[in-house]
Amino acid sequence: MFKRLIFILVCVSVHVSRAQVPTPKEHFGFAIGDDYHLANYTQTEAYFKKVAQAVPNLVKLQVIGKTEEGRDQIMMIVTSADNHKKLDRYKEISTKMARAEGLSEEQARAMAAEGKAIVWIDGGIHSTEMVATHQLIETLYQVTTRTDAETKRILDNVVILFTHINPDGQELVANWYMREKDPTKRKMETIPRLYHKYIGHDNNRDYFMLNMKESQNVGRQLFVEWIPQIMYNHHQRGPAGSVLAGPPYRDPFNYVFDPMMVTGIDALGAAMYNRLNAEKKPGFTRLNGSSFSTWYNGGLRTTTHFHNMIGLLTEIIGGPTPEEVPLVPSRLIPNNNTPNPVTPQKWHFKQSIDYSVSLNFAVLDYAARNSDHLLYNIYSMGKNSIERGSSDYWTPYPKRIEAINTAYQADQAKTRGARGGGVAAAAADPMGWGSRSAGMPLKFYESVMRDPLLRDPRGYIIPANQADFATATKFVNALIRTGIGVEKATADFTVAGKKYPAGSFIVKTAQAFRPHIIDMFEPQNYPNDFQYPGGPPIRPYDAAGWTLAYQMGVTFDRMLEGFDGPFQRLPYGELQTISAQVAAGSGGYVLSTKMNDAFLAVNDLQKAGVEVFRITQGSEMGNFYVPASAKAKATLDQVAQSAGLRVTGLSKKPTQAMEKVKPLRVALWDTYGGSMPSGWVRWLMEQYHFPCNVVYSKEIDAGNLKNKYDVIVFVTRAIPVYRGADNDPYAAFRTETKEEEIPSEFHATMGRITANQSIAPLKAFLEAGGKVVTIGSSTNLAYHLGLPVRSALSELTATGEERELPSGKYYVPGSILRVSVDSSAKASWGLPGQADVYFDNSPVFHLSSEAVAKGQLTPLAWFPNNKPLRSGWAWGEAYLQDGVAAFEAKVGQGKLYAFGPEITFRAQSHGTFKWLFNQLY
Template sequence: MRKHFLPGVLFLLLISLTTVRAQSIPSPKEHFGFNIGDDYQLATYTQTEAYFKKLAASDRTKLVDIGMTEEGRHQYMIIVSSPENLKKLDRYKEISTKMARAEGLTDEQARALAAEGKAVVWIDGGLHATETVGTMQLIETAWQLVSRKDPETLRILDKVVILLTHANPDGQELVSSWYMREPKPEKRLLENLPRLYQKYAGHDNNRDFFIMNMKESQNIGRQLFVEWIPQIMYNHHQRGPAGSVLAGPPYRDPFNYVFEPLMITGIDALGAAMVNRLNSENKPGFTRLGGSVFSTWYNGGLRTTTHFHNMIGLLTEIIGNPTPEDVPLVPNRLIPNGNTPFPVTPQKWYFKQSIDYSISLNYATLDYAARHSDQLLYNIYRMGKNAIEHGSSDYWTLSPKRVDAINQLHQDDLKKNTPGTARAATPDQYGLLTRGGGIPVKYFDAVLKDPALRDPRGYIVSAHQPDFATAVKFLNALIKTGIQVQEATADFTVAGKKYPAGSYIVKTDQAFRPHVLDMFEPQDHPNDFQYPGGPPVRPYDAAGWTLAYQMGVKVDRVLDGFDGPFRKLPYGELLTPKGRLETGTVAGYTLSSRANNTFIAVNDLLKAGVEVYRIPTGVSGKPELAAGSFFVPASAKAKTLLEKSARELSLDVTGLAKRPTGALVKVSPMRIALWDTYGGSMPSGWVRWLMEQYHFPMQVIYAQDIDAGDLRKKYDVIVFVTRAIPAAGASGTGGGEGGFASREPKTEEIPSEFRPWLGKITADKSIPQLKKFLEAGGNIVTIGSSTNLAYHLGLPVKNALVEMTSAGSERPLPNEKYYIPGSILQVSLDSTQQATWGMPQQTDVYFDASPVFKIAPDAVAKGLVKPLAWFPNPKPLRSGWAWGQAYLQDGVAAFMAPVGAGKLYAFGPEITFRAQAHGTFKLLFNQLYSTSMP
């Protein structure tokens, strides 16, 4: 008997320890003091972090710290799966990434890996912190997956690796603390937050995922695109359209033409699983397709960027808040249709209902993944393999522009009565062509087999370009999103052009080819109208965003296959090229005005007390040292600082044997003020981040600071981002998060420390103080709609985008004639002017229904206004959608106007847009120095 006793005791002890371990994990009610979904209750991130650490005691979880947030908090991902799977986690991660990248695998090997692996599903919450359902459902989902023992949960744990990721810890801490500060539950409100719920970007944190400026984006992006590359990612948001409970997949058209079709149909499949689950549980109110505004066109969102990486990216937008609300009556949503098969009726709605819906949607997703684990793994491989094959051969991407070209060729032949030209068949009442309809295939071949219209096989980013450091930032943005980049280890020649060692190559024969094309190539948004001749259908976000254009990177497109002395860089390894400082006996050093990082070096020099000058005419014989380049007289301190800048900022610092000939202007730092508002302005937050990155000292000011006057005693330059200055004749601006209109909070509702932030820019109080500031020698920089200041000041400019009515009065052009949502356009400028130093003669600008000006005929001759940028032709569109763009021709995009002893700078385009528009940062930076003759 003795020989059987010890194993039996060990077995009982093991069971006992397992039971104790399970029992040691508290429920949300035991930890927080309330159930997730209870009315008037929210958990802070401090409480949530502590709970995540308790959940980590489960043998179903692994807690991973994925990085620090912008405010210095730990950002966590909880990996949930069966205990057996967690023991082999590295293997399942290896399979997931190998299948997604699809390199060197045969179909047979891929099927074997798909059978061996586990589906990987990402579920996040809290990105938009005021959307509290997302944060709270993440906590409840983690608890249910850890604690439930039903067959479905056990099957999910066996077949799926789940990545539960908190998307915005800082935001949860702010929002929950703000809501819970009111001791009486019925008085708790989410509105009137004092500042952005992400330190710099606020709501725009969901527009940061192809450039990843923010730390949270970088943390998330590394897990999504480098470490794990899940097959499904689910991004929880609010709010659902009025009269529904939630909007979900599939989404409305248009979708981006670079996508792999399997990704789109994969979304369809998951959407069906989600709505079926809700319907089977008698949970109405799911709307999809044309029932909501959400599409799959845009890149840059947490969910949408995954689409360009062959992941099935899911978004739901649900109603619900800890404070009960009502489902409103919207009669046209009451009739069942394909958009909304099971409508919801008007009723009181409680937070717990939204949490229950969210858990059902999560389980629908996870159940689908468990049942189709091998299929999901194989399909992401298949999409990657297709992308590699397309990038390895001649391939033409279909788009509206190509279809228009086909139709135009056909119409031209019809007009010429070319033999063999068939007329297109007329569709019947159902929009269908009769048998034999269509036009001859030769028109398809003329466009879609034109060698000049092929997709590129790759792109070369030469080391010889005006702003190589910014090109490196662009490449690093690609690397952060899992793109393969190659480095030239020696000089090479492609298509007859020579390139130096240290240049970089991005080929399209890789799995994430859709993302590569989307970052380098222009977007071709369709002309999307509600009906022929009717108003346009607004894109969900931007229509065009090509990052290479926004960042001003010089790129060569290569249409034929090519190779060279190229080294493939490891996935996720960022580039850190070093610049150089010319040594020897020199009179001083020069830095190019074309390089954005030059401004960091200059600001560091000025802070250290080193003299810096600008060279108005540039340096003769050195085209890289264009007008406005910087000259630093030689000194030991200057050399030490510049050596550091060259090393860390990828700058080439040129030594000059003699001081530059001609006049120099001395550079001095300015006292910079940046406007912001109560609740936070996203454009202001982005500029604040830019100022910090480029080492410009500045102070944030509010409307009350402006209204108090004496501005010239405190500041030299004030920067107003879009939505700061109201239109002439308006009473004020929208306030709140991002500057969008919201109820102006009452002073007594706001804690005393935030009350100095209240108020708006007004015509009666603020504008006179700004005029005094200008007249006393201060400068003001306005961007976007804040160029309204020019009208308040009575400058000789007016809106260029107007038409005459039959009554003889002017009115803005209607959208049916002119409509340009967020897109990239090209402008011309005079780069010899101080305001535009370092800029090329043509540059791409981000344009979002931006102001365009017409200058009074004699204003330029009299020196009252100086144009800085303009539209020289009727087709400035580079990427996106520009209906009626011909109206822009000869319109002024930016100007400078003296006002008293000061200057007003007006930039219509969004020159600092989301800290992505590196190509136009200098239009701001140049105005942030005081320059004078020495």
């Protein structure tokens, strides 16, 4: 009787406590999912705090950092009261199991049984995707107030990390939508700027670099502090004719993954869509039903895949303004992609919220029922990675399989001659389905997949004596932020006969997150992926290749054998700083242009009123010279200590010719609604202390530009395609934002660059001595100006007309390519003779030989051979040979700089930043 009374009292206590949690309607004034209503972040943050105060036994509110606009970024830790008492222990178990270091099988099994599953559920990364933001609010409310058996099981067996990804964006978008008193006039499509201060939608492309504050906050929790077994990333929107797209995803998945991660996604996907089907919620599509894959690294979800986490993404339709599920007949036939199609109908916000909450509970219930398996499986994946990094291992890339086929076919041609039966049979039955005896002798496998030279590395050495060690250290910090274990040499050492200095960094692959390490150092090998043989390519979801070490221009050595030395293991998550001493320089100081941070120092020197010069000839050409002074020494000391800038002190002034570096008035193009590439460059300029103004098309069209600016920078997608008289063939289909619908404070930012209004003022600016820097598709300006250049990626039709190469012949989605560089050209000072560039079907040119001979055009970078691919996918790459990737052109007294590759891509491509920086003086 006494025990029963205690049980009743506990139940009543829990019920009363949970009854104190305010409903969303009580707090916001509307229910989550009500049409035409959105909550902003100020309101959401206040609600989170109310919930945490109402049920402190279930909810702990943690501020994980500040946003770029200075708001608190919140993570809500939700679990049972008993689990909260042991939260530090469960956190320790999660990280130990994920890293899989120093655990015996018995210890791992015991910890899996003792621990609790850690599940990350986020929302709000893309602020116009308001279902994703608001499901977070509703799920928090339900999981803290429901008293059913399922919810109790979840709270008892799972630690939930509810995390808001983009507070600034929610505040902007919700306020913009709700500003209209008439609900039917509310819309999100016309927001005046990016919904992240700098990068908008690209905030979901920052998770191996972690440049932004929000990304750093999230990365710390995901990769260092908690390392959850499951993370669920909510997005919009689903493919037309469906309600949502989700796991499992289409091929290709990345070849460095542990297979248990891939099958883990399959298992969670089954739990998710089975629950929807049981609840009569149709319209879930998967696999080839959508474009989403697991190839790419860098997204919030996808980066977790390289850390052995089961990363989930759903993309759902809906929003505060009711809409229609459109009729797409092909979606109505049940198949393996869409087993339970949805019928065309009116769709409301609440339906999307209900779907999302159901999906969250499906994931949480799976975790609650399989907590020990999830913990043990992430341990097993980590252990597998450590074993692969400790022994000889060959990743089965497509290029390796192609090499096997090539070797076999060459052997067959040699031994069978004209008969060719083996080659034909293998080609006709590549999967070996037609016969039990189909296949190739084992020797062909061993000739490639046991070739010692093709082994995966055991580790990498990043020497401290490379030309730009400060940038290499930034690369190392990107690894550290993503939970990678790094070692540092405490003394000089020798490996494989090569000497390395103390301070060098070492990254060994015998660690749990080996997939991420391999992915940051090694080239991606994207498969040839076409809609059908001979047909057009299937576009990758994002980039095909991104190898960060290549993009950043880092010098490193690959070690195929195990190695050791005087190495100190750095604590997980501890960022590295390097500092340097500025030697006395009675004759002044020299800064090598090979160092990106030299430009930061020059900008600080100029701000302090210190003169800076640039050496224009000899072995020091391009380097900066700073005359000796107390102010110069103090400024250089500060930069050397904070950024590790190496400064050479001189006993006497250099005798080489030099010119004074003049600070220029720099303008960066942007547009109403915001340009992500422009936002990245704006952030980049701030990091290197370049003063910069933002310029919009109306100001450009008004002319008189040279009186205000010396340099104008146009990122990709600023300058329209050149079409002769018909500049914009899509104008009739374009929906322009109307000024009368927008507050007057934003009118100056509206409009776009056009051939009729913008080109003449830009030409006048150039002719008057201005400089224009164009990147990516904005190199179209060269055609608008009538310069003697043409596309290198075209062909003549049977009728003699010139057309772009069709994608069946040539296609290079986002990848890393190698170019030759004229490093003696002023525009290229500081770059090496060869550089890796980020290339995304970028412009390539042929220059008039006569114009080059006259000095009107100067090639800066070009493709010297027919195999420039370094990482990614380049179909028909031979077409690039001898094409010019970058050039400068004289236009009157000024210069146009045209860079086809994305030289500032997502602030990752440090190796080519100098192509922008050099033009800003």
